[in-house]
Amino acid sequence: MHPVHVGVIGLGNVGSGTLDLLSENAAQIQEKLGFPLQVTALCSRTVQSKSLPFPNARRTADWREVVSAKDVDVVAELVGGTTVAAEIVNAAIEAGKSVVTANKELMALQGPDLWEKAIARGVNLAMEASVAGGIPIHNVLREGIAGDRIAALYGILNGTSNYILTEMEKHGADFADVLTEAQRLGYAEADPSADIDGFDARSKLAIVAALAFGEKITPADIYTEGIRRISPFDFHYAHKLAHTIRLICVARLTEDGLLLSVRPALIPQSTILASVQGAYNAIWVQGRYGADTFYYGRGAGPHPTGVAVVSDLMRVARELRGGSPERVSPFAHARLGIYKPISITRQRRAWYLRFRVSDRPGIIAALAQVLADKKVSLDAVLQLPGGDKDNLPFVITLEPTAEEDVREAVAKMSALDFLREPPLALPMETSL
Amino acid sequence: MHPVHVGVIGLGNVGSGTLDLLSENAAQIQEKLGFPLQVTALCSRTVQSKSLPFPNARRTADWREVVSAKDVDVVAELVGGTTVAAEIVNAAIEAGKSVVTANKELMALQGPDLWEKAIARGVNLAMEASVAGGIPIHNVLREGIAGDRIAALYGILNGTSNYILTEMEKHGADFADVLTEAQRLGYAEADPSADIDGFDARSKLAIVAALAFGEKITPADIYTEGIRRISPFDFHYAHKLAHTIRLICVARLTEDGLLLSVRPALIPQSTILASVQGAYNAIWVQGRYGADTFYYGRGAGPHPTGVAVVSDLMRVARELRGGSPERVSPFAHARLGIYKPISITRQRRAWYLRFRVSDRPGIIAALAQVLADKKVSLDAVLQLPGGDKDNLPFVITLEPTAEEDVREAVAKMSALDFLREPPLALPMETSL
Numbered sequence: 001m002h003p004v005h006v007g008v009i010g011l012g013n014v015g016s017g018t019l020d021l022l023s024e025n026a027a028q029i030q031e032k033l034g035f036p037l038q039v040t041a042l043c044s045r046t047v048q049s050k051s052l053p054f055p056n057a058r059r060t061a062d063w064r065e066v067v068s069a070k071d072v073d074v075v076a077e078l079v080g081g082t083t084v085a086a087e088i089v090n091a092a093i094e095a096g097k098s099v100v101t102a103n104k105e106l107m108a109l110q111g112p113d114l115w116e117k118a119i120a121r122g123v124n125l126a127m128e129a130s131v132a133g134g135i136p137i138h139n140v141l142r143e144g145i146a147g148d149r150i151a152a153l154y155g156i157l158n159g160t161s162n163y164i165l166t167e168m169e170k171h172g173a174d175f176a177d178v179l180t181e182a183q184r185l186g187y188a189e190a191d192p193s194a195d196i197d198g199f200d201a202r203s204k205l206a207i208v209a210a211l212a213f214g215e216k217i218t219p220a221d222i223y224t225e226g227i228r229r230i231s232p233f234d235f236h237y238a239h240k241l242a243h244t245i246r247l248i249c250v251a252r253l254t255e256d257g258l259l260l261s262v263r264p265a266l267i268p269q270s271t272i273l274a275s276v277q278g279a280y281n282a283i284w285v286q287g288r289y290g291a292d293t294f295y296y297g298r299g300a301g302p303h304p305t306g307v308a309v310v311s312d313l314m315r316v317a318r319e320l321r322g323g324s325p326e327r328v329s330p331f332a333h334a335r336l337g338i339y340k341p342i343s344i345t346r347q348r349r350a351w352y353l354r355f356r357v358s359d360r361p362g363i364i365a366a367l368a369q370v371l372a373d374k375k376v377s378l379d380a381v382l383q384l385p386g387g388d389k390d391n392l393p394f395v396i397t398l399e400p401t402a403e404e405d406v407r408e409a410v411a412k413m414s415a416l417d418f419l420r421e422p423p424l425a426l427p428m429e430t431s432l
Numbered sequence: 433m434h435p436v437h438v439g440v441i442g443l444g445n446v447g448s449g450t451l452d453l454l455s456e457n458a459a460q461i462q463e464k465l466g467f468p469l470q471v472t473a474l475c476s477r478t479v480q481s482k483s484l485p486f487p488n489a490r491r492t493a494d495w496r497e498v499v500s501a502k503d504v505d506v507v508a509e510l511v512g513g514t515t516v517a518a519e520i521v522n523a524a525i526e527a528g529k530s531v532v533t534a535n536k537e538l539m540a541l542q543g544p545d546l547w548e549k550a551i552a553r554g555v556n557l558a559m560e561a562s563v564a565g566g567i568p569i570h571n572v573l574r575e576g577i578a579g580d581r582i583a584a585l586y587g588i589l590n591g592t593s594n595y596i597l598t599e600m601e602k603h604g605a606d607f608a609d610v611l612t613e614a615q616r617l618g619y620a621e622a623d624p625s626a627d628i629d630g631f632d633a634r635s636k637l638a639i640v641a642a643l644a645f646g647e648k649i650t651p652a653d654i655y656t657e658g659i660r661r662i663s664p665f666d667f668h669y670a671h672k673l674a675h676t677i678r679l680i681c682v683a684r685l686t687e688d689g690l691l692l693s694v695r696p697a698l699i700p701q702s703t704i705l706a707s708v709q710g711a712y713n714a715i716w717v718q719g720r721y722g723a724d725t726f727y728y729g730r731g732a733g734p735h736p737t738g739v740a741v742v743s744d745l746m747r748v749a750r751e752l753r754g755g756s757p758e759r760v761s762p763f764a765h766a767r768l769g770i771y772k773p774i775s776i777t778r779q780r781r782a783w784y785l786r787f788r789v790s791d792r793p794g795i796i797a798a799l800a801q802v803l804a805d806k807k808v809s810l811d812a813v814l815q816l817p818g819g820d821k822d823n824l825p826f827v828i829t830l831e832p833t834a835e836e837d838v839r840e841a842v843a844k845m846s847a848l849d850f851l852r853e854p855p856l857a858l859p860m861e862t863s864l
Contacts, residue, residue: 020721289457
């Protein structure tokens, strides 16, 4: 029952959550594995001043000491960011250590390369904690439903924006007010851009889509749009259409290739994805054989993310103990050339166009004319009663239309003088 | 790239679904594993007359030939039942083969013993397909969230009874009519008892609870009650209380031990579990650290179950190739003595009592007196307008009360002459 030795680098939120689990669950972990996990090294800039479990572990502010230590078998990289973290992961792999990381940005940008290095060096690289904290989606895609072929994947992968949208929906509140409140409560950062402009979700989608489709996918492959323009009346209109609005990450296989996007979209209220409230994350997977499966849980937090880190440590330790399995990069298992990312512009689907106008006669006629010129079929015109005549919201929905045609129509409409702002165009994900 | 060799015994629904995946996904499976899975033996009574993929595989009606074949590394036992299946699994383990099984009854009854044999013989035993077909719940509990400690688990694990309940709910239809329709459509068996009386769900809960809590749990440990007494007006009253009714499998850790039950219960309509419609399965897990996670998918079907079998075959093959990992029985990882099954009778919670009476003055007074005698606090009395005076349904809800007190009150009430049938008592799972 020799232990497997763990070095933890980075003792912020995720690091301390991980240490809580490793110390409080040590007995269970040993029972499950058949041998203990022993923490032999702890590293952070302020490690000397922290109150930490594992009194016998070496404490150092120099990560190089952990990476090169003889009594460390697995390194947990929990510092975040992409500069020092990249150095740590590279150095650990070179030193022949397996690595567990919670770093979504690093894995989204450099995951395929790091995996190739790990395979060449014969070590393991695990990254469950990098996406959707408490949901074991990596494990599900790499092992649980590995026998299936994924057709599509829809995710709510940013807790902050889901919190903001569902608060707006519940209370009819404005985006700016909910954001301020979220910042006050610590749910949103002082600079909220990564969350509300979709960049955080984009990194996560890059990783999950790579796992699902076995292709190298980089964040730049993914069309990304944030939630700043969503307003409470968009929820009113969406509800009228039996839909709601969420920031949806999509990776869907089409005949032409892989369609990737992060954007606010209308989804049917009857779908289980629509029931995801607050700071939760969720992933809906459509498999060619297993059909629909759905996974839901906390997207972040020291303990949910700590569960992912510790579960990865257990798996890596089990493999270390078992010998040397064949390693295959999760980013490149499908070299069959059918999963290439494609442009979203030819994708045909239903659309929600929302306008804010200074009311006067002839508005619908003018807008309908633009659509007719582009040979786009209008499905419905919706206008809720009441409202300010100088700033009147209403909605036109479109029959399935290619995105490029919608964009051209929206550009043309934007020049019309009665519009208070450019039309907001949201896809309707009716295929969910 | 030597292949790992697979022998498949049992070519019914699950067996043919498994072969579809193994043949149609062969290229992907090889890319993911780094080596191919090769089917070398196929066994069923009618194997000679079937049209099957893998023309080079040996075909036999004698499972002993597969189990003893030199060119079989892993045996997939897909025959079902507990007699021949037990012989096959035992013989395969004795012959040093790893086993993948889809057999819930066998694993619920003999899983712990079979696992001990497998460990002693140094082989693997995988059973993802035995519970909740397309949902990789075994993988999640054993690996994905292995670092967590489970506090409670709530499941909808029988698709047939969930189909019947949600059809009753949607259409206000009677149990008997929906059952007949389900039988006509092939969703329910000619003898529906295993599904509607909770026995199928009980086997599954025994397995999942064992995985979650690491204890040997047998079906006999689980209080089980079916859905035959649920009627459309129970859904009306449940909705009035902002709840719905589902056949819920519960495994919850209390201070006294592990509480296990399969029974129809009221659950809040706002919970994600309440949104599970039709023949789907779902599992809600509450972890001490990871908090809530939720898993949802098809409960059965050749292809969803085939995904589970093939994913297990891949995992077992990967481990075979990697050497000999430490094996720990998933049924006995927590020998800490805190997870013993306990009787449900002392459990306090809110209750829904539904009566059908021949209306006359003094009924509420008589029922309230029985409750008062038992020192049980009544929470609300609900009676929807209209209804047949000779067969009038109404509902009393109770403040949290121990089950034994509810049972005694119900027994006493059953003797009252105005009741058309004994009261129906359903727990309210408000802690969800």
